[in-house]
Amino acid sequence: MATFRIKRFNPEKQAEPYYEEFQLEVPAGATLLDCMNLIKWTLDGSFSYRMSCRSAICGSCAVKANGHALLACQRQAEHIIDNDETITLEPLGNMKPVKDLVVDFTPFWDKINKVKPYLEPKEAPPEKERRQSQEEFLLIDDSSTCIMCGACYSDCNTLEVDDNFLGPAALAKAQRFVSDSRDSKTLERVKMLSEPGGIWDCTHCAECVERCPKPARPFDRIKEIMTVALDKGVHNNTGARHALSFFNSVKRSGNLNEGRIPVESMGFFNIPGLLSLLPVGIRMFLKGKIPPIIHHSIEEVDDVKRIFKELDQ
Amino acid sequence: MIQHDVVIVGAGLAGMRCALEASKELDVGLLTKVYPSRSHSGAAQGGIAAALGNSEPDSWEEHMYDTIKGGDFLNDQDAVEEYVKSAPRVIYELEHMGCIFSRTADGKIAQRSFGGHSKPRACFSADRTGHAILHALHEQLMKNEEKVKIYNEWYMHALIVDGDRCNGVVVSNIQTGEVEVMHAKAVVFATGGYGRIFKITSNAFASTADGVMAAFDVGIPMEDPEFVQFHPSGLYRQGILFSEAARGEGAYLLNGKGERFMETYAPSRMELAPRDIVARAEQSEMDAGRGVDGKDMIHLDLRHLGKERIMERLPQIRQLGIDFLGIDCITDCLPIQPTAHYSMGGIPTDKYSNVILDEEGTRMKGFFAAGECACVSVHGGNRLGTNSLLEAVVFGERAGKSVLEYAVGIDYGNVNEAQEKTRVLEKFEDVFQRDGSESYNDIRDEMKEIMMSHCGVFRDEERLKVCIETLNGLQERFKKGKVTDKGKLFNTEIYEILELGNMLSVAQLIATAALRRKESRGGHFRTDFPKRDDENFLHHSMVYGTPDGLVIKPKSVVITKHQPAERTY
Ligand SMILES: Cc1cc2nc3c(=O)[nH]c(=O)nc-3n(C[C@H](O)[C@H](O)[C@H](O)COP(=O)(O)OP(=O)(O)OC[C@H]3O[C@@H](n4cnc5c(N)ncnc54)[C@H](O)[C@@H]3O)c2cc1C
Numbered sequence: 001m002a003t004f005r006i007k008r009f010n011p012e013k014q015a016e017p018y019y020e021e022f023q024l025e026v027p028a029g030a031t032l033l034d035c036m037n038l039i040k041w042t043l044d045g046s047f048s049y050r051m052s053c054r055s056a057i058c059g060s061c062a063v064k065a066n067g068h069a070l071l072a073c074q075r076q077a078e079h080i081i082d083n084d085e086t087i088t089l090e091p092l093g094n095m096k097p098v099k100d101l102v103v104d105f106t107p108f109w110d111k112i113n114k115v116k117p118y119l120e121p122k123e124a125p126p127e128k129e130r131r132q133s134q135e136e137f138l139l140i141d142d143s144s145t146c147i148m149c150g151a152c153y154s155d156c157n158t159l160e161v162d163d164n165f166l167g168p169a170a171l172a173k174a175q176r177f178v179s180d181s182r183d184s185k186t187l188e189r190v191k192m193l194s195e196p197g198g199i200w201d202c203t204h205c206a207e208c209v210e211r212c213p214k215p216a217r218p219f220d221r222i223k224e225i226m227t228v229a230l231d232k233g234v235h236n237n238t239g240a241r242h243a244l245s246f247f248n249s250v251k252r253s254g255n256l257n258e259g260r261i262p263v264e265s266m267g268f269f270n271i272p273g274l275l276s277l278l279p280v281g282i283r284m285f286l287k288g289k290i291p292p293i294i295h296h297s298i299e300e301v302d303d304v305k306r307i308f309k310e311l312d313q
Numbered sequence: 314m315i316q317h318d319v320v321i322v323g324a325g326l327a328g329m330r331c332a333l334e335a336s337k338e339l340d341v342g343l344l345t346k347v348y349p350s351r352s353h354s355g356a357a358q359g360g361i362a363a364a365l366g367n368s369e370p371d372s373w374e375e376h377m378y379d380t381i382k383g384g385d386f387l388n389d390q391d392a393v394e395e396y397v398k399s400a401p402r403v404i405y406e407l408e409h410m411g412c413i414f415s416r417t418a419d420g421k422i423a424q425r426s427f428g429g430h431s432k433p434r435a436c437f438s439a440d441r442t443g444h445a446i447l448h449a450l451h452e453q454l455m456k457n458e459e460k461v462k463i464y465n466e467w468y469m470h471a472l473i474v475d476g477d478r479c480n481g482v483v484v485s486n487i488q489t490g491e492v493e494v495m496h497a498k499a500v501v502f503a504t505g506g507y508g509r510i511f512k513i514t515s516n517a518f519a520s521t522a523d524g525v526m527a528a529f530d531v532g533i534p535m536e537d538p539e540f541v542q543f544h545p546s547g548l549y550r551q552g553i554l555f556s557e558a559a560r561g562e563g564a565y566l567l568n569g570k571g572e573r574f575m576e577t578y579a580p581s582r583m584e585l586a587p588r589d590i591v592a593r594a595e596q597s598e599m600d601a602g603r604g605v606d607g608k609d610m611i612h613l614d615l616r617h618l619g620k621e622r623i624m625e626r627l628p629q630i631r632q633l634g635i636d637f638l639g640i641d642c643i644t645d646c647l648p649i650q651p652t653a654h655y656s657m658g659g660i661p662t663d664k665y666s667n668v669i670l671d672e673e674g675t676r677m678k679g680f681f682a683a684g685e686c687a688c689v690s691v692h693g694g695n696r697l698g699t700n701s702l703l704e705a706v707v708f709g710e711r712a713g714k715s716v717l718e719y720a721v722g723i724d725y726g727n728v729n730e731a732q733e734k735t736r737v738l739e740k741f742e743d744v745f746q747r748d749g750s751e752s753y754n755d756i757r758d759e760m761k762e763i764m765m766s767h768c769g770v771f772r773d774e775e776r777l778k779v780c781i782e783t784l785n786g787l788q789e790r791f792k793k794g795k796v797t798d799k800g801k802l803f804n805t806e807i808y809e810i811l812e813l814g815n816m817l818s819v820a821q822l823i824a825t826a827a828l829r830r831k832e833s834r835g836g837h838f839r840t841d842f843p844k845r846d847d848e849n850f851l852h853h854s855m856v857y858g859t860p861d862g863l864v865i866k867p868k869s870v871v872i873t874k875h876q877p878a879e880r881t882y
Contacts, residue, residue, distance in 0.1 A: 010800065012802050029551075042754060046797045050347075052518050053355070057356050057444055057629075058352075058356065059351060060351050075636070116456075121411075127405070129421060131419070131421065133416060134420075137413060137414070144445060
């Protein structure tokens with residue numbers, strides 16, 4: 001017998017959500033979605049959530065189980081039951097709950113829309129198919145596996161503090177076109193994606209990779225866009241400069257010159273930007289967190305330089 | 314009242330392809346009960362057929378013959394001809410839109426073998442072909458958002474007709490529960506299949522016959538409902554699909570004794586015989602006690618393909634086995650059984666996707682249907698794998714073109730908004746007022762059980778009669794079901810009840826037509842009439858609802874190039 005502790009919410013009835021517990025004998029081989037259906041169909045018909053294909057391809061049934069987003073149809077219930085014989089179910093995060101486990105996907109889709117998620121071909125199409133090598137196909141194969149379930153969006157740490165961030169799913173979708181050999185707008189795309197809210201606002205926590213139920217792995221895709229952006233010379237933004245400064249600092253001295261990075265990130269001639277850093281700097285100084293003014297190289301700096309050389313950088 | 318030149322119900326491949334076409338000149342409303350990218354087309358794994366000849370020389374003539382032979386000669390050959398001829402063009406167009414495909418060494422669209430096709434003709438995107446096309450079409454709609462308004466999570470309840478003309482649909486917004494009338498010059502249904510009536514099925518929860526029954530309710534017959542396809546490789550007990558692509562790549566089917574039993578049933582094609590034949594072979598093995606461990610289970614063996622090929626060509630299938638069963642097909646066999654998969658029957662249309670009212674082909678004005686919910690019929694008694702994604706795209710586009718021809722320049726018909734709304738509000742009220750002595754869950758389970766055991770892979774008169782009797786009883790009990798959620802907000806329970814109502818009705822149509830067809834053809838197999846009988850049954854079934862119950866009339870099959878011949882593999 002397992003306990004399903006479910007976050008219930010129905011604004012037609014009460015303003016605040018609450019937790020309700022259901023006891024269920026989990027049948028052998030049952031998925032989490034099978035259990036949710038048993039609860040709905042035999043215990044409480046008003047329990048609401050989305051579902052459709054049952055085979056991890058339509059992306060409807062993403063929910064939070066024991067604090068983490070996953071696809072309910074894809075997981076054996078017995079694998080998620082915790083030590084107290086309990087599964088806690090909650091709606092996805094970073095989106096507004098509508099009822100029980102149903103959330104409002106509008107902002108999610110709005111952001112997908114923002115990345116211009118469609119091919120902008122180079123020239124008029126030939127009579128037959130455009131040629132694309134299997135290698136070129138493989139560059140967009142992973143991102144194309146995204147099922148728009150919202151699991152990454154739910155658990156994204158950046159989105160929790162910054163609504164403006166496009167989020168992992170939209171960025172993975174963007175990579176699908178940035179790296180498509182048939183697309184003509186690579187430069188425009190990476191410029192747009194380098195703006196605030198884009199790739200450089202990702203905090204690299206890789207939570208999205210953990211949560212992604214498919215091989216789409218958004219953070220890996222974000223890194224690919226970063227690489228293309230830098231290759232294309234799209235440096236003129238805080239994020240790219242930050243990354244390059246980081247890179248150059250390690251290359252020069254084997255560690256980070258924390259005094260220099262914020263300044264390089266902002267740009268030496270970006271006076272308002274630099275002034276905006278001052279209060280942070282002052283607070284850091286007052287708390288004794290200012291890095292040494294004279295930056296020292298680490299002892300093994302020659303090894304670091306050798307690594308960079310090996311990497312052909 | 315909401316108004317659009319054309320309202321399309323369903324946003325799978327057929328509905329979205331239609332929207333792209335119709336929106337060239339018309340204002341389009343596209344309605345779907347799940348988000349477009351969650352439509353069941355996305356579950357299609359194996360491929361989409363076209364005689365591109367990218368890996369071996371191929372021709373539309375061969376594609377045509379394979380399709381007709383696969384369909385056991387019940388296909389309308391004029392429609393098949395146009396359909397296979399359009400195939401290469403529509404696939405190139407998908408590629409031009411940005412759809413991704415696996416590639417050959419020289420960069421062309423890769424193609425592989427599929428059951429019943431004599432050439433490697435299935436264009437694919439790894440094992441997620443439907444998903445790739447569905448997303449590509451959705452992308453195009455996002456690009457054209459000012460021309461196509463998408464109503465996500467809206468449910469179509471009923472058609473609005475005035476004589477022989479269709480003027481719109483009555484719908485509700487699932488999020489808010491509000492009922493609305495959608496006034497339109499033309500309506501297109503692309504609502505997909507109805508496999509959910511069977512216990513073991515590969516279909517999504519959304520595949521519930523809403524479209525077919527809404528048409529039937531306004532007096533449109535249903536064509537060929539008795540033809541349901543059982544797919545040979547459904548995951549044991551769950552029914553979800555291991556694509557035929559697995560066999561296309563060379564997987565074996567083994568019985569409980571470890572034998573490749575297809576040797577006995579289709580020695581020349583073996584595992585790649587058409588689905589109806591393979592599914593029956595499996596069922597025969599299981600019925601004879603030769604299932605794995607004596608259960609209703611067969612083994613799908615991929616081990617000899619090797620890790621590399623499995624990882625490259627069938628990664629998602631492998632993952633499904635790991636997630637749902639904890640079995641890795643690189644090292645172990647996958648347990649499978651036949652699963653209800655595809656509905657050959659549906660709303661009768663001509664080859665222009667226009668819905669027809671009778672066996673003479675009289676058109677209903679302003680009403681079109683495409684995709685799995687329609688019966689053109691290009692598949693006849695049995696659909697070949699990879700032919701239905703193609704159908705959805707070809708006839709989705711065709712429906713769009715027909716809508717343009719019909720609706721540009723005409724006026725809206727008359728609609729009595731209040732009356733139409735009341736009709737549907739009463740449906741809701743009726744459900745809320747029931748006495749609650751029965752469980753909808755029990756009714757649904759019993760329907761699925763009886764359809765599987767009595768109207769499934771093998772049928773006979775006795776079983777079908779019991780099936781119809783049982784369904785009658787379930788209909789009565791349905792009127793007394795218990796509903797818990799009487800709210801308006803995202804009430805999934807009420808929609809499941811409405812869907813169950815549609816499923817019970819379509820199940821009746823299927824069983825009744827199956828009882829009447831005293832022969833075996835394609836997906837319909839009668840153990841009491843195991844032979845095909847062209848003399849008496851080389852015709853489509855048109856099932857009408859009349860005050861005296863269901864009436865079935867024959868509709869002739871269009872035969873142009875290929876006279877019926879014996880179907881052996
Ligand atoms: C697991 C699986 C694998 C398959 N693999 C292949 C394959 O490899 N190759 C192949 O050719 N075919 C395959 N098929 C078959 C093929 O996928 C389908 O026949 C085809 O995709 C149907 O497309 P459609 O557009 O007609 O309907 P669907 O994609 O099912 O779309 C139906 C649409 O109608 C909407 N809808 C339904 N009812 C309502 C309502 N009441 N109100 C509002 N909206 C409604 C739904 O929301 C949905 O958007 C497969 C099928 C399955 C189940």
